[in-house]
Amino acid sequence: MLAQRTKLFKSSGTAAARAAAKAAADAGMEIVDLTAGEIWSDLAPTIRDGAIEAIRQGLNRYTDTIGSMELREALARKVSVETGQLWLAEEIAVTSGAKQALFNVAMALINPGDQVIIPAPYWTTFPAQVQIAGGTPVHIDTRGNGYVPRIDDIRRVVTPLTRAIVVNTPGNPTGAVYDAETLVAIGRLAVEQDLWIIFDECYAPFTYDGHRHHPVVSLVPEVRARMVIVNSFSKSLALTGWRVGYLAAPKELISAVKGLQSHTTSNPNVVAQHAVQHHLRDGDGTFEARLRGQLKAARQAGLAALSQLQRVPIPEAQGGFYFYLDLSSVLRPTLDDDHAETSDDIVSALLAQAGVAGVSGTAFGDAVGLRFSYGIPPELLEAGLERVVRVLNAWI
Structure with a gap:
């Protein structure tokens, strides 16, 4: 019925993660959404003008x-x-x-x-x-x-x-x-x-x-x-x-x-x-400098929260505004077969148990990765990552 090329692609994995976070929030859960690839900020005055x-x-x-x-x-x-x-x-x-x-x-x-x-x-x-x-x-x-x-x-x-x-x-x-x-x-x-x-x-x-x-x-x-x-x-x-x-x-x-x-x-x-x-x-660069300062502070706060992780390596987060976690140490074989669980399972657990939404690495071709954005307000970021640490440290 549809063109053959439609079989080559599906909706973006990041868009799907945002949709899952919204659905959970609409269902009455208190969600910290760390899925979006964007920075929460006012407009630059020069853009507005x-x-x-x-x-x-x-x-x-x-x-x-x-x-x-x-x-x-x-x-x-x-x-x-x-x-x-x-x-x-x-x-x-x-x-x-x-x-x-x-x-x-x-x-x-x-x-x-x-x-x-x-x-x-x-x-x-x-x-x-x-x-x-x-x-x-x-x-x-x-x-x-x-x-x-x-x-x-x-x-x-x-x-x-x-x-x-x-x-x-x-x-x-x-x-x-x-x-x-x-x-x-x-x-x-x-x-x-x-x-x-x-x-x-x-x-x-x-x-x-x-x-x-x-x-x-x-x-x-x-x-x-x-x-x-x-x-x-x-x-x-x-x-x-x-x-x-x-x-x-x-x-x-x-x-x-x-x-x-x-x-x-x-x-x-x-x-x-x-x-x-x-x-x-x-523009004189003032807005860009403020944005960089905002992200630098968020990164530092986020890394401080993630430093409490016991089995998951702390991400380097060299650039951009994402924390990318390697979950390979907390994934385990299922009871039914020898295949390892993927980060999809942990993303689902974090949403259900911690009220935190992230993007599974499967969206990025990596079954053991997990992406969190730190472009959100710092108080939400710290609260969300503290919940993440609590759930991941208990994941056995």
Whole structure:
């Protein structure tokens, strides 16, 4: 009845976790929801003022399909500063969030049968979009190396069908930050093997404890002709609902993205575009600094609570705003067979026994992982994680 491609994907695992939390709350349970990949924050004043200005000016007409020229010029300046290389407006496309940017890239780059290397655990949308485009995700297990892929493992799975490598740093769900040495090796491999790098850096502003985000093109400039930078303002400005993302790529790819987007969403929301443009022009970094401070404090409080875990390793949480737990030490064989329980069971137990919602690692290709967001108010975070510790320490 439905198109065959619908069998290739299902609803996002993170969306399902949010839905389960809402259902429990609607049923009368007191729930601490640690599922959402967003930061609880007021609007940046410059975003608010820019949106109001757009409304007062009556900006209700189409912009260019891939964003207004003014915004793309501002984004080109931003990417130029961040990478140390000159970027032009014609190398920028504005999208309805980073998810659309990634979808555009998948549809513009991947042919049926192409293979795309995706380190695991991975954000659930990466493989889904590859499959929608007709490609095949090829996963590399990073759990034994601090959730950062080893270059030898990547090289081992490269075949004549390999088209691209997805690099997500700081990583969702793990919070791992790729070191410069690893990024250099990936960049050189991409040049050597004529591969594309899809570089998702949506969590770039948030790194901790001496870890630093490195744009791969800054380390290996020659990869620029084979690389796409994907970013958004959903995390950096706490604007998940506004849906403003962008990509930076060679002009030919931007042209293909423009053609595709003209037949899907057309231009992103014009009021949101104007608000972001206003912020890029008038923002002084104060809001971003406050947001980073908020997350840094939440991370410290959360790690203090999680330090009471007896059998589960304390997550490093190098970047982003997630705690990613390795539950392998508390999982056990079931009574019926020799298969190990998965993190799904613990997620269900935490929801029922502690009133805390998290996202099972099975959503990210990892049967023993568990993701908690610390983007929520600190008092809720600490209360929720204390309940988590109590249940996990009793899990035998």
